[in-house]
Amino acid sequence: MTVEHTTAKETQTQTTQTKMGEDKSPSPPKDLRRACCTFIFILLLLAGITALVVWLVYRPQEPQFTVMGVAIYDLNTTSPSLISTNMQFTIVTRNPNKRVSIYYDRLSAFVSYRNQAITPPAMLPPLYHRKHSTVALSPVLGGEAVPVSLEVANGLVMDEAYGVMGLRLVLLGRLKWKAGAFWSMHYGVYVKCDVLVGLKKGVVGQVPMLGSPLCNVDI
Numbered sequence: 327m328t329v330e331h332t333t334a335k336e337t338q339t340q341t342t343q344t345k346m347g348e349d350k351s352p353s354p355p356k357d358l359r360r361a362c363c364t365f366i367f368i369l370l371l372l373a374g375i376t377a378l379v380v381w382l383v384y385r386p387q388e389p390q391f392t393v394m395g396v397a398i399y400d401l402n403t404t405s406p407s408l409i410s411t412n413m414q415f416t417i418v419t420r421n422p423n424k425r426v427s428i429y430y431d432r433l434s435a436f437v438s439y440r441n442q443a444i445t446p447p448a449m450l451p452p453l454y455h456r457k458h459s460t461v462a463l464s465p466v467l468g469g470e471a472v473p474v475s476l477e478v479a480n481g482l483v484m485d486e487a488y489g490v491m492g493l494r495l496v497l498l499g500r501l502k503w504k505a506g507a508f509w510s511m512h513y514g515v516y517v518k519c520d521v522l523v524g525l526k527k528g529v530v531g532q533v534p535m536l537g538s539p540l541c542n543v544d545i
Contacts, residue, residue: 386426386503386510389455392418393495393519393539394462397532401486401525403479404471409444412468413437415495417519419463421455426505428455430515433499435465439492442478446470450499486525490536495519501545516544 393415400412415435421428433450436443445468455461485491497517503510519541524534 386505387422388543388545389428390420390422391497391517391519391541391543393521393535393541394418395532396521396523396535398525399530400468401482403483407473407476407479408471409474409479409482410468410471411444412466413445414464414466417463417495418460419455420460421458424458426503427457428501428503430455430499430501433497435467435495435497437467438494438496440478440481442474444472444474444478446472486527489525491523491525493521493523495521513545518542
C-alpha cells in the first residue's frame with residue numbers, strides 16, 4: 327500500500343510539473359520586438375539627419391517672378407454686376423538656386439482689380455524648373471463673365487476712361503525642391519504681381535506697363 331501511494335504521488339507530481347511546463351510555453355520574444363523598434367527608430371533618425379544636412383548644404387532660395395508684358399483683348403462691363411475680359415500676361419520666373427531644382431504643380435492664375443477677381447481661375451500645366459534657369463509663361467486669362475461689385479464695375483469704367491488701370495496677377499499652387507536624389511515635402515506658393523498699365527479706349531492688344539511691376543512670393 328505504501329509503494330502504491332508513493333507511486334501515485336510521484337505520478338501526480340509529474341503531471342503537475344508537466345502542466346506548469348505547458349503553462350510556461352514561450353511567448354514572442356520581447357527582445358526581438360525591442361530590437362526591431364530600435365532599428366526603425368535609428369533608421370528614421372538617420373534619414374532625418376541626412377535630410378537636414380542636405381537642406382543646410384543646399385539652402386534653397388525662393389523663386390523669382392517678373393511680369394514682362396500685358397495684352398488686353400477685351401474688357402467690357404456687360405451689366406452693372408458682370409465683367410467680361412480677356413487678357414494675356416507674359417511672366418518670367420527664375421530659379422536662383424545653382425544646386426536645387428523646383429517642381430510646381432496644381433498651378434492656377436487669375437486677375438484681380440481692387441482686391442476682387444475679374445477673371446475665373448485658369449489651371450496651368452505642371453512646371454519643372456531646372457537649376458539656375460529661367461522659364462517664361464504666357465497664360466491667357468478671362469473669357470467668361472465674372473460677377474463683381476458695383477464699386478469694381480464703376481472703377482473699371484472710370485480707369486478705362488482715365489487711361490490708367492492697376493491690376494494684380496495672382497498665381498497659386500504648390501512646389502517642392504529637388505536636391506540630388508532628395509525631394510522636399512510640398513509647400514504652398516502664392517505669387518502676386520501688381521501691374522499698372524496704360525489704356526486707350528478702343529485699342530486692343532499689347533498695352534504699356536507703367537513703372538516696374540512688383541511680384542511678391544510667399545511660400
